[in-house]
Ligand code: ADP
C-alpha cells in the first residue's frame with residue numbers, strides 16, 4: 001500500500017540556511033554541481049563499504065557511477081547515482097532536519113563578525129542546499145539499496161519552507177537529484193558547460209562521472225565518462241602532476257584555494273599503507289570556529305574502499321588542519337570506530353602520519369620560507385598545542401615555533417629558539433621571555449629594562465596560547481625557559497651585593513609603601529628588573545600572567561585572588577617623592593598610582609578604575 005503524499009515544514013534552522021545559501025552563493029552558483037556530485041560519490045562509497053558484508057546490495061549493478069544529464073525542454077539538470085540511496089526516514093533526517101551540528105555552525109559562520117566564505121559550504125555539511133541557488137524546485141527520487149522497489153521515496157521542495165514526501169516505485173537503487181532551473185540559469189543547460197564544471201571541480205572523484213554523448217547538439221541515451229575516475233593516491237608519484245594533486249585536494253577538502261603543501265608516501269612491509277596528506281593554505285572553517293567535535297578531513301580507506309572519516313583516530317588534535325587520505329592494506333574491512341580506537345596497527349599508521357606532517361613542515365621551514373610564514377600565520381598557534389599534547393615530538397615542534405624578540409624585527413614572529421640559543425651570551429643559562437596581550441604591550445614591559453641594559457635577548461610572546469605552551473615546554477635543548485617577570489634575575493656577585501645594599505637603604509621606603517598600600521599588595525620589594533620605570537609587578541613561579549588572568553576572568557572563569565608583589569626602582573624621582581611626602585593622603589595617592597601603573601603595564605584589570613582616575617587627577621592638579 002502506498003502512503004499518501006505528505007507535506008512537512010523544514011525545521012526553522014534549515015529554512016534559515018536555505019535563505020542564507022541562496023543569497024550568499026549567487027556569485028558562485030556553479031558550486032551546486034560539485035556538492036551534488038560529492039554527495040553522489042559519498043553514496044557510492046557507502047554502498048561499496050556495505051557490500052563487503054552484504055554483496056547482494058550491489059548485485060546486478062556493481063559498476064558504481066554518477067550520471068549528470070540535462071534536458072533543455074524541461075529545463076532540468078539531473079545528478080543520478082547508483083549508490084546507497086535513502087529510506088524515507090533518512091530523507092527526512094538528512095535533508096529536512098538538522099542532520100548534524102553543521103547547520104548551526106554554518107549559520108554562525110555566515111552571520112558572525114568574521115564571515116566565512118560561502119564557497120566553503122561543503123565543509124559545513126549543508127552542501128545539498130546549494131541546489132536551491134540555481135533551482136526553484138528540487139526533486140529527489142531515491143531508494144535505499146536494501147529496500148524493496150515499492151519503497152522508493154520522492155522528496156520535493158521549492159526551498160521556501162516546506163517539502164513534500166511521497167512513496168513511489170523505484171526499480172533502481174540509488175538517488176536522482178533533479179534540479180528545475182530558475183528562469184535565468186540557462187547557462188547550465190549546456191553539455192559543454194556542465195562538462196567543464198565537472199573537469200574543474202570533480203575530476204578527481206574516484207567513480208566515473210558520466211554524461212550523455214551529444215549528437216547534433218542534443219544529448220542521446222548513450223553515456224560516456226568525463227573524469228579520471230581513479231583513486232589518485234594509488235598512482236605512482238611520477239605520474240601525478242601538481243595540478244592533479246591540487247585538484248584532488250580541492251574536492252577532498254571542499255576548498256577553492258590551492259593546498260600549501262602535501263606529502264605522498266607508500267610504506268611497504270609487514271604493514272603496508274599509503275598516505276596523502278595536505279596542509280591547506282588557509283584555516284578550514286572548523287578551525288576558525290574552534291570546533292573540535294566531528295573532526296573531518298582525513299579519510300580512511302582500506303584497500304581502496306572508503307571506510308570512514310577518521311581524522312580523530314589518525315591525527316592528534318594539534319594537527320587537525322591536515323586534510324588527506326590514508327589507505328591501509330592490512331586492516332580488516334569490517335573495522336568499527338571502537339576497534340580503531342585501540343588498534344596497534346592504527347597506532348603505527350598514526351605515528352607515521354604525524355612524522356610525515358612534521359617532516360613536511362620542517363621542509364617548508366628549511367626550503368620555502370614564504371610558505372612556512374603562511375603556514376605559521378594560519379596554523380602556528382594550533383601547532384603550539386602539540387607542545388602539551390605530543391610529548392614525544394615536543395622538541396621537534398618547539399624547533400618549528402617562531403617568536404618576536406627584543407633583537408628581532410619589530411612585531412615579526414620569526415625568531416626560533418635555535419636562533420636565540422645561537423645568540424646567547426657566554427654564561428647565560430636561561431631562555432628569557434615575556435608574555436602580554438599584544439606586541440606593543442610585550443615590547444613595552446617594564447620588566448625588560450634590565451635585560452635591555454645588559455643586552456640579554458628576550459622573546460616577546462603575545463599569542464593567547466603562549467603562556468600555557470611555555471609552561472609545558474619548560475626547557476629547550478637543556479635551557480630553561482624563564483619569564484622575565486618571575487623569580488630572581490641572574491645577577492653576578494657584584495650586582496647581588498649592590499642590590500642588597502640598595503634594598504637595605506630602601507627599607508624605610510619599602511615599609512612606608514607597604515603601610516600605605518595595606519591589603520592591596522602582598523609585598524613591596526626593590527627591583528633588579530627596572531632601570532627607567534618606577535615600578536612593575538613581579539610574579540611568583542606558579543602565578544599566571546596578569547593579562548591572562550584578566551582574559552580568563554572576562555570569559556567567566558573563577559580564579560583565586562592573589563595579591564601582587566610590587567617591585568620598585570628606589571632611584572626613580574617618583575619614589576623620591578613618596579619618600580619625601582609628609583602628607584599621608586598625598587603619599588597614599590602616589591603609592592597607589594605606582595601600583596596601578598604597574599598593573600596597567602602588565603595588562604591586569606584595575607580593581608577600581610574610577611578611583612584611579614580621581615587619584616591621577618588629584619596628583620596632576622597638585623591638590
Ligand atoms: P554532507 O554531504 O556534508 O553530509 P550535505 O548537505 O551535502 O552534507 O548532504 C546531507 C546528507 O544527505 C548526506 O550526509 C547524506 O546522508 C544525504 N544525501 C545527500 N545526497 C545523497 C545521495 N545522493 N545519496 C544518498 N544520500 C545523500
Ligand code: MG
Nearest residue numbers: 038039127128
Ligand atoms: Mg555533501
